[in-house]
Amino acid sequence: MYKNNKPINADLYQTLGSFSQKFIVDLSSGINVSKDHISFQKNRGQFFQRLFDGFTGDAHRRQNQINQNFAGTLDGFLELLQHLNHEVAQSGLALEKLNDEVTQLSNDFSELAEYSMETRQMLESLSSDLDSRLIIMQHEINEIGFRQKAHIAITQVFDKWKAGRIRGLSLAGCCYAAMEELRWGAFGDYYRNPNNTDREAFLSQIIDKATVLLAEDAQVNSTSRLSTYDTWLSPPKSTAHQADWQQALGYLADGFDQEAAPFIISTTQALAFRLDEVPVIANASRIAEAITLEVFEDKKYA
Amino acid sequence: MNQVSIELMQQEAERLVREQIKLLKKLKKSPNLLVENEGVEQTFTFQSIDVHIENLEDELYKLESLEVVLAIVGTMKSGKSTTINAIVGREILPNRNRPMTALPTLIRHTSGVIKPKLSFENIKPLNNLFEEIKNVFSLISKESIEIIKQDPDVVELIDQINEGIYFQTSYEGEEEIFSFLKKLNDLVRLTSSLGLSFPFSRYNRVENLPVIEVEFVHLKDMIQEHGQLTLLDTPGPNEAGQKHLRIMLNEQLEKASAVLAVLDYTQLKSDADNEIRENLESTASLSSDRLYVLVNKFDERNRNSDSAEKTRDYVANTLMKGKVSIDRIYPVSSNYAYLASQAKNEMLLNNQLPDYEEHEWVADFATEALHRMRWKEEVKDPNLVNEGIEGLWKESNFEGPLAQVIKKSHGGSAVIAIKSSLDKVLDLLGELNNFLGVKSQSFKKNFEDLKSQKDIIEKDLNEIIESESEIRKEINFLLNALKKNILKSKEEAELLVLNKLDDYFIKNSKSASNDEKDVLVFDSIELAKAKLELIKITIEQSFDDTERELSNLVISQVKKFNELFTENVKKSEEILKSIQGEMNDFKLSVKLPEIKPIKIDTSNINYFEDVRGKDTKYEISSRRKDGLWGWFCEKINTSDFGWETYRREIDVYSIDIGKIRDNIDKSVFKLFSDMEKSINENINLEVKKNVDDFYSVFKTKVEHVYGDLVSSLVDREKTEEEQEAIINNIAQLERVLPSLSKDADLLEADINRFVSKKEGSHV
DSSP: OOOOOSOOOHHHHHHOHHHHHHHHHHHHHTEEEETTEEEEOOOSOHHHHHHHHHHHHHHHHHOTTSOTTGGGSHHHHHHHHHHHHHHTOOSHHHHHHHHHHHHHHHHHHHTOOOSOHHHHHHHHHHHHHHHHHHHHHHHHHHSTTHHHHHHHHHHHHHHHHHTTOSOSSOHHHHHHHHHHHHHTSHHHHHHTOTTOTTHHHHHHHHHHHHHHHHHHHHTSOTTOOEEIIIIISOOOSOOTTHHHHHHHHHHHTTTOOTTTOHHHHHHHSOOSSOOTTSOSEEOHHHHHHHHHHHHHTOTTTO | OOOOOHHHHHHHHHHHHHHHHHHHHHHHHSTTTOOOOTTOOOSOOHHHHHHHHHHHHHHHHHHHTOEEEEEEEEOGGGTHHHHHHHHHTSOOSOOOSSOOOSSOEEEEEOTTOOSOEEEOOOOHHHHHHHHHHHHHHHHSOHHHHHHHTTSHHHHHHHHHHHTTOOOOSEEEHHHHHHHHHHHHHHHHHHHHHTTOOOOGGGGOSGGGSOEEEEOOTTTHHHHHHTOEEEEEEOOOTTSHHHHHTHHHHHHHHHHSSEEEEEEEGGGTTSTTHHHHHHHHHHHHHHHGGGEEEEEEOGGGOOTTSOOHHHHHHIIIIIISTTSSOGGGEEEOOHHHHHHHHHHHHHHHHHSSOOOTTTOHHHHHHHHHHSOTTTHHHHTTOHHHHHHHHHHHHHHTTOHHHHHHHHHHTSOTHHHHHHHHHHHHHHHHHHHHHHHHHHHHHHHTSOHHHHHHHHHHHHHHHHHHHHHHHHHHHHHHHHHHHHHHHHHHHHHHHHHHHHHHHHHHHHHHOOBSSGGGTTEEEESSHHHHHHHHHHHHHHHHHHHHHHHHHHHHHHHHHHHHHHHHHHHHHHHHHHHHHHHHHHTTTSOOOOOOOOOOOOOOOGGGGGGHHHHHSTTSOOOEEEEOOSSHHHHHHHHHTOHHHHHHHHHHTOOEEEEEHHHHHHHHHHHHHHHHHHHHHHIIIIIIHHHHHHHHHHHHHHHHHHHHHHHHHHHHHHHTTSOHHHHHHHHHHHHHHHHTHHHHHHHHHHHHHHHHHHHHHHHHHHO
């Protein structure tokens, strides 16, 4: 079988910000510290490897001091994280998750003696850096003006979708990618704040917008009932980097399970069978609503 | 608006059924949710869930094996039976040049069934008829039996009846099936010649008809692609069953996935033309978008006959006046197709054909498919035979049209099956909604409120019971009025018809003598014929009037009843609303059964046809002229002696009005007793069934809500942890309900759109 080892196309993570946000969280959660052993779980499938090469390659070009073989050492990882933290992690969600991971790492690390002072310092600095960034971010999220930011995020994501920049995906795939963009961006941060009383209204607005775009993409009206598998989930005609986009979608959805998110699983995985939770016939609004709710009701990220 | 395909609707219905089974199983496993409270019926119990699951599994099976039903219509000479035999690939139907389809018969493709099997569960009415015939035989003279026995076809049947060998519920193999179907047809004729009536009314439901299961050898691959295929052999216009089973047949034609009309190419422009046209026109009105026409016997064309193109054009534009489009008309040879199919079947089973000297069809096949001069040799060579089969099958032009018909026709009956499964899904979703809703609601209320809510619903329940008994009284009153009116009308009708005849007689009386005052005498046969025609018209006229009057009367009474019932249904809805009010923000889902307007089977009123038709003897008899010779012959009372002379001396013609009166008397009596029976069976039973259905659903649902409330009170006595666990379980189960209900509602709308579009295209 042909193996694609090339780094992921830059266009992909430039279009899908959610992608980099999730990557950095995953990267940090890949460091395992157990009693007498530290490892980095880098080998998480071919796609993650390519993603890793893509990100670290960029970093490498700009930061010569990072050793090419850093991937095996903890210092190398911490250095990379430090760098990506500033470069990539922009959303409250990513910072929160990153912070959780680093705090956990620091806790585990404190039990081990054999690591150098330098490594410990690096970890502490990363941790405090994250703490302060998070405080600023949370402050910002709680401000009244953040509502506007959430609003802008919605407009940007839907404009991106409308302009056809989310490519190489099924119609439901585009919808799911858009929802991930929203979740990992300012809207997600706004929505996760329980003090915002209009969050449900915002969510309905998103469902409506997604419905309109899905129907437009399928060239039908929003109540037209179509075959889920032949229309909404059907892959587009072959386009450049299509495989990358589809794998990226699979990667974004890797935390979902079949029971809680059958629509997302059906949209992002090439399943050998159909899930009974997903209707065989659906209109745009059913698809939009199901995907939106599955993304935003996901407890892991709520 | 785009339309969802049947396959998709079928898949979606299957999915909903599977999801519901999953949900019910989950409910059954949830601890503390189902409790047995003696004396109170709840929406769900362990037992009722098992029954629901079983029913849903049945629905799933039905959905997975949806049938395509092809109704085959045609005149007896058109080759309808050969066409069916060709599709099946075996001589499964008696192929005689006379009416053969006494009862519509279903022929179902069943994979792996090499030896055809006929099942006929509803055999009792026929065996009762055997008894009746036996009794008649014991009463009539031997001479009369001998006369009946002159019809060679019924001899075997009469012997069977005399020996007390009754029909069985199943027959296996072509020969047994063939012989059963032939006897069934003979029985219809024998019954009629004995003046008895065949119990057609007992066969007016499709599930009561005989079913033959067999593998359709030539088409099995094609069929598997498109689901199950069942043929419905319908009686032709001259066959007994058609008249008596008209309503059922029309319903079946409407339901059928497709209707294949078989026409005879050689008779297209003959006198039979009118009959074909009339028959086709009525079929087209029922199934226009699903009607396909096979112009059979196209192999019999010669150099001067119309080409395929011309034939199609003639049938589409002249015969059918554009009611069937030209691309649905196929000139074929059912005979070629049958021979090829039968040969293929034999080759598959034995890799050789049976002896042509014993099996006539083999010679028929070989002379058509093999070399005309060398076929006796070639028929022994499997390769040549197989080549011949392919060639003849191709020449028959059969496969193309059939593939197209089967492909296009995956509809009709399938939609009905999907809808019926979906109705069950929707109903059960409503029950789940009620059960979980009442339970979760009750946790939000305090104990005392809950108790008073229970008491209020108990009161509502009593109100329903009272209202039901009130309505039942009204129904009885109405039914009695209906009966009385019809009885009155019977008397009037009897008088009307007979008085007309009497009037006619008095006005036209030209009796020959006093003792023969009921006999009209004429000097020429033409005059007699003309008078007879006049009498016929007069009688028919009064029959028509009575028929119309009766029909209007029954219709208006039933309409009145329907109105009253609808009013009562409205009252019930009020009760429901007040219960709903008790439920606060939770929406109770109670779908009351649809009240079907009672249909009147007007075909019963058409019993008048029997009086008008062949059963009434409007005969003109000849008499001897008065005179010595006649007197002489009469005195010696010998027909042998006087016969020749008698024939020569005829010059007086008479019509025996007394006989006609007697006949009409008998027929009218029979007509009304049939009608009374029919009113009792149809209207009375249907009305009662309608009311029973309505109240049983209504009462059960409210009883269930009551039961669920009672069990919720029990829940409240549990520990806090247990209550917490119940609340969580309910929430988990409730989570999927809204999307399932939404999908089910949307599928229902798809089906309705599909049906209304189909209906629209009929117009």
